[in-house]
Amino acid sequence: MAGFGNVNRALVRLLARKQQELRALGIDYRVTGVGSRRLGWIADPEGLDLAAIEAGSSQRSRLAPHASELCKWLGTAKADVLFEATSLSVKDGQPAIAYIRAALESGAHAITANKGPVIHAYRELTELAAAKRRRFLFESAVMDGVPIFSLFRENLPAVQLRGFHGILNSTTNLILTGMEQGLTFEQSLSRAQQLGIAETDASHDIDGWDAAVKVAALVTVLMGIQMRPEAVKRQGIATLAAAAVRQARAEGKPFKLVCRAHRAGTDVEASVGPEQVPLTDPLALVNGTSSMICFETDIFPALTITENDPGVETTAYGMLADFVRAVGD
Amino acid sequence: MAGFGNVNRALVRLLARKQQELRALGIDYRVTGVGSRRLGWIADPEGLDLAAIEAGSSQRSRLAPHASELCKWLGTAKADVLFEATSLSVKDGQPAIAYIRAALESGAHAITANKGPVIHAYRELTELAAAKRRRFLFESAVMDGVPIFSLFRENLPAVQLRGFHGILNSTTNLILTGMEQGLTFEQSLSRAQQLGIAETDASHDIDGWDAAVKVAALVTVLMGIQMRPEAVKRQGIATLAAAAVRQARAEGKPFKLVCRAHRAGTDVEASVGPEQVPLTDPLALVNGTSSMICFETDIFPALTITENDPGVETTAYGMLADFVRAVGD
Numbered sequence: 001m002a003g004f005g006n007v008n009r010a011l012v013r014l015l016a017r018k019q020q021e022l023r024a025l026g027i028d029y030r031v032t033g034v035g036s037r038r039l040g041w042i043a044d045p046e047g048l049d050l051a052a053i054e055a056g057s058s059q060r061s062r063l064a065p066h067a068s069e070l071c072k073w074l075g076t077a078k079a080d081v082l083f084e085a086t087s088l089s090v091k092d093g094q095p096a097i098a099y100i101r102a103a104l105e106s107g108a109h110a111i112t113a114n115k116g117p118v119i120h121a122y123r124e125l126t127e128l129a130a131a132k133r134r135r136f137l138f139e140s141a142v143m144d145g146v147p148i149f150s151l152f153r154e155n156l157p158a159v160q161l162r163g164f165h166g167i168l169n170s171t172t173n174l175i176l177t178g179m180e181q182g183l184t185f186e187q188s189l190s191r192a193q194q195l196g197i198a199e200t201d202a203s204h205d206i207d208g209w210d211a212a213v214k215v216a217a218l219v220t221v222l223m224g225i226q227m228r229p230e231a232v233k234r235q236g237i238a239t240l241a242a243a244a245v246r247q248a249r250a251e252g253k254p255f256k257l258v259c260r261a262h263r264a265g266t267d268v269e270a271s272v273g274p275e276q277v278p279l280t281d282p283l284a285l286v287n288g289t290s291s292m293i294c295f296e297t298d299i300f301p302a303l304t305i306t307e308n309d310p311g312v313e314t315t316a317y318g319m320l321a322d323f324v325r326a327v328g329d
Numbered sequence: 330m331a332g333f334g335n336v337n338r339a340l341v342r343l344l345a346r347k348q349q350e351l352r353a354l355g356i357d358y359r360v361t362g363v364g365s366r367r368l369g370w371i372a373d374p375e376g377l378d379l380a381a382i383e384a385g386s387s388q389r390s391r392l393a394p395h396a397s398e399l400c401k402w403l404g405t406a407k408a409d410v411l412f413e414a415t416s417l418s419v420k421d422g423q424p425a426i427a428y429i430r431a432a433l434e435s436g437a438h439a440i441t442a443n444k445g446p447v448i449h450a451y452r453e454l455t456e457l458a459a460a461k462r463r464r465f466l467f468e469s470a471v472m473d474g475v476p477i478f479s480l481f482r483e484n485l486p487a488v489q490l491r492g493f494h495g496i497l498n499s500t501t502n503l504i505l506t507g508m509e510q511g512l513t514f515e516q517s518l519s520r521a522q523q524l525g526i527a528e529t530d531a532s533h534d535i536d537g538w539d540a541a542v543k544v545a546a547l548v549t550v551l552m553g554i555q556m557r558p559e560a561v562k563r564q565g566i567a568t569l570a571a572a573a574v575r576q577a578r579a580e581g582k583p584f585k586l587v588c589r590a591h592r593a594g595t596d597v598e599a600s601v602g603p604e605q606v607p608l609t610d611p612l613a614l615v616n617g618t619s620s621m622i623c624f625e626t627d628i629f630p631a632l633t634i635t636e637n638d639p640g641v642e643t644t645a646y647g648m649l650a651d652f653v654r655a656v657g658d
Contacts (some may be wrong), residue, residue: 021487146632147484154483155476157653167396282614299646302637303475309630317628324486
């Protein structure tokens, strides 16, 4: 496990809770390595005592994560699978890409909850994985663990995706919901931070970057057109006054930060920005931390997936499901 | 192809249109047999001239579909896959079950758009398919071709389904929408029949039987509890007066024919019946022939899939997708 924050810790708990179901799928596991800035890079092929590590009483095989040491860490751990859940770097996707590359090179499957490797190195990592007969999977990168990428990869063969729209950033959606309930922007942001949804520096969400990164990831993987987040026309919610947000809701046309992407000739046009949506549009019913995506395809005019009230466990679940895809019978 | 009505005819057109995508998946095909009451049972391992058959100018190898003849038809056709799309028999699932059993026994995969075999013989046919190392697939049986069964089978490993609710019968939903628009029940039914959505004898839909059969199929397959449609508490829409339907919509609590199923101890309680739903519930936005299902699971509190404005092609697509699942690389 590279990174040992909320997501990988939730994954450890979920793996333990689903041990029986995993065994029924022919899968057993032990965690043989964890690496993070706080803990260092610890490995033991016999399995780590994660409780002791969290309590700070275990310090074996501590290594710094430079290229050769990373390989040594993976080798010491005898890793079959790397679960990568470090912080997102929108700029270059590092160090996540280096971790994933090293894992695949060493013969391990690479599973990430991180959008950086998808927007910066989807093709390279997918090709590397194929060459090594391993999997590079990232279901948790968009809409927590809801099966979006795997739906198209495995369940919608021969379908052409023409475009999609939806609400993909929970922080801004929660802030807008709070403003509709009477809070100022700052109060609503502060509440989202207290709930652990928004980060201390929430500008990445508020400016629409997180949503743009998700749109770029979806376009790149599902529409086969490499798209950088900078190519997504982007407007955040910081310019929306609380009074205007409340009035829009009162008038039955609430503001939502809407993501859109559509094919235009051989290219794709994509945008993220606040829109007023009518109450007859399912987008209007997506409140709080819920999210929604509507796919427009040649077969299904509109196929919509909505996720209500996800928790950190749903993100961890996406990694568990990828784990089953990679190593299950 | 057993049955050569709307669904299998749409499948023939869709297979032709998607020939290139299928080849990219390593799949080529020819239709070597069709059987229906009107056409008889025709087979040619070199491939049939379907246009000539539809025009009535081809009559080779006509056979009656009794057990031994059915095997002869499958053998003459050298079928790798049977596409079964005959009419539903709620009572006993025949003759579809016999066709599917014969196909599996002969070593062909069996793909059906028919709910009968699922509610009457899911376990038997699944076990027979496993013994023959073939597939028994039925994605089109519920919500046209939207991947519901395959979502749980392939993309939601280790998830426990606690219950679901939704709108699964398009005829009654379209009739209710028409009544809200000012039509009487009879006018609205008549319009649905003219649109080709409702059958001449629509009582199967109006009385809630179709929805109950779908609920039973979902419970049987996704919740692992064999359920008969008779066990679904059922009320249709025939008792709803048009004025009451209009008033309910005007008051912001429209009537919908809602399907529900929830675990209760080791059993499942299920119902189909008209309910007034608030406009803040996504159910209220499902109009016309659209449908929706919301799954309640241990991981996702509410994961909802909505299909808008499907056509006969979406049902055919479910069979094409099953075809790829059965024979693709």
